[in-house]
Every structure is written in structure tokens, then in C-alpha cells.
Amino acid sequence: MKILHYSLGFPPSRTGGLVTYAIDLAHEQAKNGDMIYYLYPGKINFLKKRAYIKKDSANSYGNFQAFSLINSLPLPLFGGIREPNDFMANANKDCYFNLLKTIKPDVIHIHTLMGLHKEFFEVAAFFKIKIVYTSHDYFGLAPEPNFFYNGSNYVDDNSIKKWIEISKTALPTWKLRIFQFNSYKTIKPFLKKISKLKGVKNKKFTKDINYSNEKLRKFTLLRNYYLSIFGYFDFYHFNSTVSANVYNKFINIDKSEIISISNAGIIKNSFKLKEKNNSGKLRVGYIGPYEKYKGFFEFLKLTHMTGKKVEYHVFGSNEKIKIPSKIINHGRYSRKNIKKVFELIDVLIVPSLWNETFGFITAEALSYGVKVLTSNHVGSKDIIDRSFIFENINQVPKLLLNLNKYRLIRPKTINEHYVEIKKMYKKGN
Missing domain, CATH: 3.40.50.2000 (Glycogen Phosphorylase B;)
Incomplete structure (x- = not known):
């Protein structure tokens, strides 16, 4: 089977459960004979405004081929969105058309919407390629990945006015672009400190938020933009009942399955509970x-x-x-x-x-x-x-x-999960 994954990249530039899962699953699929293509948002080329795709030879081998999306949409990894238009920017369909026409994947596995243009999904639909989505984050349903802002969960208050409130402390797009520099990992702690300070200020000035008709219009367009993308997915893979409940609250979903996930770090131990330690504590x-x-x-x-x-x-x-x-x-x-x-x-x-x-x-x-x-x-x-x-x-x-x-439930290994996902790809055809 030929599988195209879209994720956020590779360590050390990108870390976290989403990245770990996508890479470990893709490598396990490659190990079992599948042809894997791995697309991720790469650098920003200020000399060329258009988006284009470049082969990433450093992270490629045999039947695992990586590609970098240059000049992707901005990555709101934390802090929300300040300027909606920047996240709905049009892309020339040619780069996506040429990629999909060349590699001809049987299935596209999306792990996040961050960075990817709507045109990608339009081209995939043109070629009638099945799209599977795994619910690692909530970006698209919300203007940031976690549905958590100013110390509270806002799943039950996901209004356009809430999106505008979050935008007040969001980083400008040019700062979000720093996430795509090679030096991002070095400056990440500094950016998080800025985000925390802005959050503190927001608690003091929430009354000053401007809910103008123009802002309401822009953020309504933004939410509709992402809701329309969710409409291209043929099958939803929910990694938990928690994520399934949140997604089903906002989207009408026909075909889905809840399958807990694994990674290569979950080793096949004896899975026995630990003996009591000698400290007595x-x-x-x-x-x-x-x-x-x-x-x-x-x-x-x-x-x-x-x-x-x-x-x-x-x-x-x-x-x-x-x-x-x-x-x-x-x-x-x-x-x-x-x-x-x-x-x-x-x-x-x-x-x-x-x-x-x-x-x-x-x-x-x-x-x-x-x-x-x-x-x-x-x-x-x-x-x-x-x-x-x-x-x-x-x-x-x-x-x-x-x-x-306490009753220990043995977690699945990545190979066991690979078998589950392979069966899932065949569903919903």
C-alpha cells in the first residue's frame, strides 16, 4: 500500500506525541513493506512567496520518502491566531497536483491541519484519494491546538467572540513564522515566556476587546474555512473517547472508529506491576x-x-x-x-x-x-x-x-497498532 502522511516534521525541530506517533507509525508501515511518503511544513523562503514541495533526502530512505512543504500556512503551535487572512491564504494547486499525481497514494493520513492549505484537499478530492484523519489536536475546531485558554477549557464556549478574545494575545504571523526556522528549538522557551506574559496581560484587559463587525466577519470566515476542510475527510480515527466526544460536538461525522494509539517507545515488557520498593514509601x-x-x-x-x-x-x-x-x-x-x-x-x-x-x-x-x-x-x-x-x-x-x-491493562505495541490501522484504512470505502 502507498500511504502519504502529513504531520509536523521530525525531531529535534518538532517533538511531542503527534510527531512521535506519525513517525513511528510510518516507520512501522515501511518496515512491513508499505511505500511511505511523509509531508510536513518546512522552512519559509522569503524570496519566493508561492508554496512548493521539496524532497527531504536527509530524512528519506528506501520505502520511506520525506517531503518538505516550503511556505506553508503559519503554524499556531500555541497562542491562537491574530490575523485570519494569513491562515486562509491561497496556494497554487500545481505543487499539490504534481506531488499526488507522481506518488499516487492509496490513502492520505492527516495528523493535523496546521500549515496545510485547503487546496491540498481539493486536489486529493480531484484524484479521489481516500483521506483518513487522526485526532491528535483540536486545531481547526479551535484557533489553537488544545481548546484551553487563560487557565480554562473553552469547549463549551467556542464562539466567534471567544476566537477574537484569544486573538488579542496571539503572536503576529511574522513571529509564528519563527517556528519554521532551524533555530526554533533554541528560542522555543523564550517564545513560551512571551506567550505566558501576554496571557497575564489578557486577564487585565479582556474588557478592551474589539468585537467589530469586520473582526466577526473575518473570524467567521476562518472557522468556516477549517470546517469545510473537515468535510473532505472520508474516515475519522479518534485516538480516544475524549477526542471523539469533542469532535462529535462540532462536526457531523459519518464514518469513524475509536482506536487507542501506540509508539515505538512502548516496549513489550512482561507487563507485570512493579514490586514494592525498599524505602517503605x-x-x-x-x-x-x-x-x-x-x-x-x-x-x-x-x-x-x-x-x-x-x-x-x-x-x-x-x-x-x-x-x-x-x-x-x-x-x-x-x-x-x-x-x-x-x-x-x-x-x-x-x-x-x-x-x-x-x-x-x-x-x-x-x-x-x-x-x-x-x-x-x-x-x-x-x-x-x-x-x-x-x-x-x-x-x-x-x-x-x-x-x-489496581488491575494492569497491557498497552499495545506499535506493531499491534500497525495491524489495527491497516484494517482501518480498508473501512469506509
Whole structure:
């Protein structure tokens, strides 16, 4: 089978669950004999305004061929959209026409809408190529990927006025273009600091938002632009019940399936629960960004709810932050050392406040025999013992007392998931 994936790129320029999944699935498909094409938004060429596609030889091999989309649409990786017109810019269909005519894929697998022109989908429809979409983020339904703004989830308040409110603190397009520079990974922490500062200012000046008829018109056009793109998809692959519920709230979907996902880091261990450690303490951990949307500050509250026999560990960031003295802050960790991270904890808490579409850290922890408790906002709650899903962080201490009843559900490997996806491609024809 010939498969064209569209994702955000390759590490180290692009990281995160979406990128990991798309690359690992594509490599697994290539390993099993499929011909893989991998398209992603690349650099900005200021000397040429038109979009064009360039072969990426550095990331290509045999039956895995990578292509870079030069001068893609802007990438609102965080912070929303300030100028709608920049995200609806027309592209010459020739670059997409030539690519699809040349490679003739049997299926196109879309992992995000960020950066891709509507013309791509129009050309795919012209060639009658099946399009499958995996719900890694919410961009297109919302003006940013997470449906989370100013410390709260706005799934139930997704109005045009909310889009305009978010635009007030969004970065201008020229700054978003920095995401496509080779130096992006170096300056990413700086950009996030700017985003946080702008968020603080927004809390003070929300009354000053301009809801002019012109702005309402532009953002209405923008939302309709992306809703029309969703109409080109032949099949929706929801990676969790959480993402399925959000998408079904906004789109009429005929053909879909909920299939939890995997990656190459989820190893085929014995999948046995860890033995009790020798310290006599229960070691509880948090792994991820030290951000509100991830529930980090909810996790910190646990130190005031449990006794001395519980030890807390956090992993994920080197930024200076005030945390309770009871917590051991390990800072940033390397993916290469993930096994050592899981050796230091007995229980992982995933307390996200946003509607997290999945959350690979859950599956990875389970594969090392670590018990996992998740909030009901976390997509990967689908793969844990349902008795250990919580609605509020206040429920966690009681759950920790019942860990002897924890039932480990074995997470799937990437090869097992590859078989699922292969069957899914054949559905909905």
C-alpha cells in the first residue's frame, strides 16, 4: 500500500506525541513493506512567496520518502491566531497536483491541519484519494491546538467572540513564522515566556476587546474555512473517547472508529506491576510540562492531602518554579533515560485539565509496570483500570489507599497498532 502522511516534521525541530506517533507509525508501515511518503511544513523562503514541495533526502530512505512543504500556512503551535487572512491564504494547486499525481497514494493520513492549505484537499478530492484523519489536536475546531485558554477549557464556549478574545494575545504571523526556522528549538522557551506574559496581560484587559463587525466577519470566515476542510475527510480515527466526544460536538461525522494509539517507545515488557520498593514509601510521580493545562499545579496540591509515607517526584522542566519542599524536582529528562525515570516512581498521576486527546506517558508507564491514575479529561484513561480515573484531585488520596486493587491493562505495541490501522484504512470505502 502507498500511504502519504502529513504531520509536523521530525525531531529535534518538532517533538511531542503527534510527531512521535506519525513517525513511528510510518516507520512501522515501511518496515512491513508499505511505500511511505511523509509531508510536513518546512522552512519559509522569503524570496519566493508561492508554496512548493521539496524532497527531504536527509530524512528519506528506501520505502520511506520525506517531503518538505516550503511556505506553508503559519503554524499556531500555541497562542491562537491574530490575523485570519494569513491562515486562509491561497496556494497554487500545481505543487499539490504534481506531488499526488507522481506518488499516487492509496490513502492520505492527516495528523493535523496546521500549515496545510485547503487546496491540498481539493486536489486529493480531484484524484479521489481516500483521506483518513487522526485526532491528535483540536486545531481547526479551535484557533489553537488544545481548546484551553487563560487557565480554562473553552469547549463549551467556542464562539466567534471567544476566537477574537484569544486573538488579542496571539503572536503576529511574522513571529509564528519563527517556528519554521532551524533555530526554533533554541528560542522555543523564550517564545513560551512571551506567550505566558501576554496571557497575564489578557486577564487585565479582556474588557478592551474589539468585537467589530469586520473582526466577526473575518473570524467567521476562518472557522468556516477549517470546517469545510473537515468535510473532505472520508474516515475519522479518534485516538480516544475524549477526542471523539469533542469532535462529535462540532462536526457531523459519518464514518469513524475509536482506536487507542501506540509508539515505538512502548516496549513489550512482561507487563507485570512493579514490586514494592525498599524505602517503605509510596513514590508518586508527575511527568510532563510544568503547565496549568497539564494539571501540574493540581498535582502540587497532593502534598497537603497525604501523610509522610508518600514521596513526590516531578520530571519535565528546568525552569525555576516554586514547589512544595516535599516534592523532589528532577527537572528535564532525556527520552533515552525514560526507563530510569519509571524506576524512581511507583505511581504516575496524569492530572490534565484540557481535553487531552491521548497522552503517551500513560501507555509508556504501564509498559514498565507503573500504576497510572488519570483525570477524566485524559484520553488515555481508556487504557487504564477505570476504577482509578478521577474527576477532582481531591479524590486521588483515597485512590492511592486502594492501589492493591489496581488491575494492569497491557498497552499495545506499535506493531499491534500497525495491524489495527491497516484494517482501518480498508473501512469506509
